[in-house]
Amino acid sequence: MADVFMNTYHRLPVTFVKGAGAWLSDSNGKHYLDFTAGIAVNCLGHGHPALVKAISEQAAKINHVGNYYQSDVSLAFAEKLVAACAPAGMEKVFLANSGAEANEGACKIARKYSLKKHGPGRHRIVTLRGSFHGRTITTLAATGQEKFHRDFGPFTEGFLFVPPGDIDALDRALDPSSVAGFLVEAVQGESGIIPQDAAYIKAAARFCADRDILLMFDEIQCGVGRTGTFLACEAYGVRPDVVTLAKGLSGGVPVGAVLGGEKAADVFESGDHGSTFGGNPLAAAAGLVVLDTVQTPQFLGEIREKGEKIQGILRSWDHPKIKEIRGRGLMIGVDITAEAWPVLEACLAQGLLILSAGARTLRFLPPYTITNGEIDQGLGILRGVLNKG
Numbered sequence: 001m002a003d004v005f006m007n008t009y010h011r012l013p014v015t016f017v018k019g020a021g022a023w024l025s026d027s028n029g030k031h032y033l034d035f036t037a038g039i040a041v042n043c044l045g046h047g048h049p050a051l052v053k054a055i056s057e058q059a060a061k062i063n064h065v066g067n068y069y070q071s072d073v074s075l076a077f078a079e080k081l082v083a084a085c086a087p088a089g090m091e092k093v094f095l096a097n098s099g100a101e102a103n104e105g106a107c108k109i110a111r112k113y114s115l116k117k118h119g120p121g122r123h124r125i126v127t128l129r130g131s132f133h134g135r136t137i138t139t140l141a142a143t144g145q146e147k148f149h150r151d152f153g154p155f156t157e158g159f160l161f162v163p164p165g166d167i168d169a170l171d172r173a174l175d176p177s178s179v180a181g182f183l184v185e186a187v188q189g190e191s192g193i194i195p196q197d198a199a200y201i202k203a204a205a206r207f208c209a210d211r212d213i214l215l216m217f218d219e220i221q222c223g224v225g226r227t228g229t230f231l232a233c234e235a236y237g238v239r240p241d242v243v244t245l246a247k248g249l250s251g252g253v254p255v256g257a258v259l260g261g262e263k264a265a266d267v268f269e270s271g272d273h274g275s276t277f278g279g280n281p282l283a284a285a286a287g288l289v290v291l292d293t294v295q296t297p298q299f300l301g302e303i304r305e306k307g308e309k310i311q312g313i314l315r316s317w318d319h320p321k322i323k324e325i326r327g328r329g330l331m332i333g334v335d336i337t338a339e340a341w342p343v344l345e346a347c348l349a350q351g352l353l354i355l356s357a358g359a360r361t362l363r364f365l366p367p368y369t370i371t372n373g374e375i376d377q378g379l380g381i382l383r384g385v386l387n388k389g
Ligand SMILES: *Cc1c(COP(=O)(O)O)cnc(C)c1O
Pocket: 097, 098, 099, 100, 101, 103, 132, 133, 134, 135, 185, 189, 190, 218, 219, 220, 221, 222, 246, 247
């Protein structure tokens, strides 16, 4: 492996050069079935014709304009994105480049909303143990996992963690004299594909509404159709104040978004926030294709059906090494009795890319465009690997 990169990633020994649909090819010409979609990013697969066309045409027209100005395509993207999130009550959007940056924006909105309306001292943001919200100093502070808090302090102050599913603990933590926002993943991704309990989210929404605390969903991994509804929070029937998106939103071009409902849409004033690349024309052109493709009821229905198919096949094996299968749509976690990493390595050798989420959980985030035949093929490889090891 090239040693020009800093040591941040524990990379598998493969170098990809090309992709088509749910397939990737390495520098030796070997093909791999991709059940990872670049960690929920390439939601339309690799080389999707409409996406390639939109990106190429946009690159030839205009790549970037500074945020002193507006571009036609960024405006069209923002309008379509807000419309897609309107059923969840979203009214306006700020466009950024990444998930962490989107969550930073959400935290700023919560703090300013609270300051303006309730005065100082009410700046805390409550998040869940096991959550993952990003890698910047502030979003690490928001991330409820100790292993991320080594070596990089001091962190941004004002984050408080609660155990997922514990309504009484949440009731106590959401103290209206000190808390501005509650930030939660509808389905926790990095910590093992853990959907939140419906009663818990309903209770959280009630506490937040009663106490004027902003309810903020981090949908960076689970949003944009991944779970079979455009936003994962739609399945809970609650109305968030803020939603953050990134990963799949532009199908592989860097993008992030903070959306705000009635309380949050107009919190930022001119000069309060910004991002040089945020939502530039290239990202917007790609995002328009993703929104046009993913939003139809039929497409979302297919995501749910494919997810059910995967879970159904996994359950039908009744495999002694599989302990639990969880997930929604094409966001699936499988707890196994063995270490996940050797399974990833063995699958790679057999031409299947999968992810882990924690030491003993396999994670599948395939592109939405994966076919039923490819699902059968990929799971066949996994079954062989589990049988052997
Ligand atoms: C990936 C992820 C992030 C961070 O996104 P980046 O684009 O890597 O900054 C934040 N929250 C969740 C839920 C994620 O899955």
